[in-house]
Amino acid sequence: MTGMRTALRALATAAAATALLATSAVSPAPAQARPEPKAPEGFVALRSVDPTIIQEMRYTTAHTFLGERVDGYRQPVCILTRPAARALHLAQKRLLRQGYSLKVYDCYRPQRAVDHFVRWAKDLDDQSMKGEFYPLVDKSRLFEDGYIAEKSGHSRGSTVDLTLVRLPALPTRPYRPGERLTPCFAPKGERFPDNSVDMGTGYDCFDTLSHTDDPRIQGAQRANRQFLKRTLTEAGFVNLPEEWWHFTYKPELFPDTYFDFPVDRRSVAGR
Numbered sequence: 631m632t633g634m635r636t637a638l639r640a641l642a643t644a645a646a647a648t649a650l651l652a653t654s655a656v657s658p659a660p661a662q663a664r665p666e667p668k669a670p671e672g673f674v675a676l677r678s679v680d681p682t683i684i685q686e687m688r689y690t691t692a693h694t695f696l697g698e699r700v701d702g703y704r705q706p707v708c709i710l711t712r713p714a715a716r717a718l719h720l721a722q723k724r725l726l727r728q729g730y731s732l733k734v735y736d737c738y739r740p741q742r743a744v745d746h747f748v749r750w751a752k753d754l755d756d757q758s759m760k761g762e763f764y765p766l767v768d769k770s771r772l773f774e775d776g777y778i779a780e781k782s783g784h785s786r787g788s789t790v791d792l793t794l795v796r797l798p799a800l801p802t803r804p805y806r807p808g809e810r811l812t813p814c815f816a817p818k819g820e821r822f823p824d825n826s827v828d829m830g831t832g833y834d835c836f837d838t839l840s841h842t843d844d845p846r847i848q849g850a851q852r853a854n855r856q857f858l859k860r861t862l863t864e865a866g867f868v869n870l871p872e873e874w875w876h877f878t879y880k881p882e883l884f885p886d887t888y889f890d891f892p893v894d895r896r897s898v899a900g901r
Contacts, residue, residue, distance in 0.1 A: 666891065666892055666894075666896075666897075667889075667890060667891040667897075668891055668896075668897055668898075669709060669738075669787075669889070669891050669897045669898045669901075670884075670889075672711050672712055672787075672883050672884070673709055673710065673711055673712070673738065673787055673897075673898050673901065674709070674710065674711075674712045674715050674898055674901045675707055675708070675709055675895065675898045675901060676707075676708035676709070676710055676715050676718065676734065676737060677707070677708070678901060679712070679715040679716060679718075679719050680715070680718060680719040680722050682722060682726065682731065683708075683718060683719075683722050683731065683732045683733070683734060684731050684732065684733035684734070684795055684799060685706060685707070685708050685733070685734050686706075686733055686734070686735055686802065687703065687706035687707065687708060687734070687735070687736065687737075687893075688735045688736060688833065688834070689703045689736055689739075689743065689893075690703045690704075690705065690706045690893070691804070691805060692805060692807045693804075693805030693822070694759070694834070695750075695759050695762075695763035695764065695834055695836070696746070696747070696750045696756075696759065697756075697758040697759045697807070700743045700746050700747075701740075701742045701743050701745070701746040702739075702740035702741075702742040702743040702746075702890070702892050702893055703740075703743060703892075703893045704892050704893060704894040705893065705894050705895055707893060707894070707895050707898075708734050708737035708738075708790075709737055709738040709787070709893060709897065709898055710737050710738055710787055710788065710790060711787040711788045711879070711882070711883040711884065712883070713788070713879060713883055714787070714788040714789075714790065714879035714883075717865045717866045717867065717879050718732060718734075718790065718792075718865070720865050721861050721862055721864070721865040721867075724861060724864075725794070725861060726797075729796065729797050730794050730795065730796055730797060730827075731794070731795045731797055731799060732792050732793075732794065732795075733792060733793050733794070733795045733799075733825075733826055734790055734791065734792045735791040735792060735793070735833050735834075735875065736784065736790070736791040737784070737789075737790050737791075737893075738784060738785070738787045738889070738893065739782055739784030739785050739789075739893075740785065740889065740890045740891060740892055740893060741781075741785050741888050741889065741890040742890055742892075743893075744779075744780065744781065744782045744784075744785060745780075747778050748778060748780055751769070751772045751773060751778040754769055754770055757769060759811065760811075761811030761812070761813065762811040762812060762813065762814055762821075762822065762832075763814055763834055763835065763836055764777070764836035764837070765813045765814075765815075765837075766837060767836050767837065772836070775836075776872065777836045781888055782888075783878055785888040785889055785890070786882055786884045786885065786886075786887060786888060786889070787882075787883065787884055787889065788878055788879040788880075788882040788883060788884070789876065789877065789878040789879075790867075790876075790877055790878075790879075791833065791834075791873075791875045791876055791877075792858075792875060792877065793824075793826040793827070793829060793833065793858065793875055794826060794827045794854060794857065794858050795825055795826050795827065796827055799825050800825045801825065802823060802824055802825045803823060805822065814831050814832040814833075814834070814835035814836075814837065815830070815831045815832075815835055815837050815839045827850075827854045828850060828851050828854060829851060829854055829855055829858075829874055829875075830844075830847040830851035830852075830855070830874075831874075833875055840872065840873055840874060840875075841871060841872050841873075841874070842855055842859060842869055842870075842871050842872075842873070842874040843855075843871065855874045858874070859874075862877050865879075866879055866880060867879050867880070868880050
């Protein structure tokens with residue numbers, strides 16, 4: 631009898647082991663999350679190079695032409711190639727002596743963000759932010775008119791969108807989703823408030839008035855645009871004529887590569 635009990639216990643143990651092995655064989659291993667790509671050497675957080683430059687990283691907020699935060703923008707941190715960041719630092723030193731500061735709206739832009747722009751532009755039913763950002767432009771023409779493209783120089787890391795702020799800088803109030811929209815080319819006192827100097831339009835204004843040298847922009851607005859352009863040109867940047875806020879440092883460190891690491895402090899940890 632003792633021998634029988636011993637044999638039964640052995641069979642039970644063997645059966646349990648077999649079941650465990652069978653379960654292990656058929657159960658899939660836990661899925662491993664793909665690690666996010668990191669910025670390659672050569673990229674830095676702008677704040678580590680110049681902490682005095684004001685950062686209002688617009689695409690981490692809902693105050694965009696999409697009406698929502700843009701894919702890939704996880705933290706409001708400006709990331710640039712080191713040469714571009716150093717050039718901004720030089721420009722900032724000159725401006726501070728004259729009572730001004732740079733303010734950046736966008737810096738490095740991941741490809742996934744550009745893809746988000748493209749998806750939004752193809753959705754002709756989504757016109758929620760038209761009243762501010764493209765009041766006179768038919769959304770079906772955004773690609774043809776050059777406002778949206780499938781690749782952006784921002785993804786190479788040496789392009790920045792920025793403006794000038796007269797010091798001392800007053801805070802800009804946050805955007806409230808659903809608030810009444812005013813055209814981006816309305817008089818400064820009517821459009822969405824911004825603590826920058828008056829450039830004639832707001833940032834990301836899809837209108838020909840945003841062209842840096844549009845002849846309709848005169849007086850103080852034209853002088854402000856030329857001041858910004860002159861200061862950055864002397865630091866090695868080239869302006870995009872269609873956007874008074876858009877500048878690329880030349881020569882680019884990565885002239886042919888479009889990166890997709892997220893806008894996150896961890897992407898440039900320690901840099």
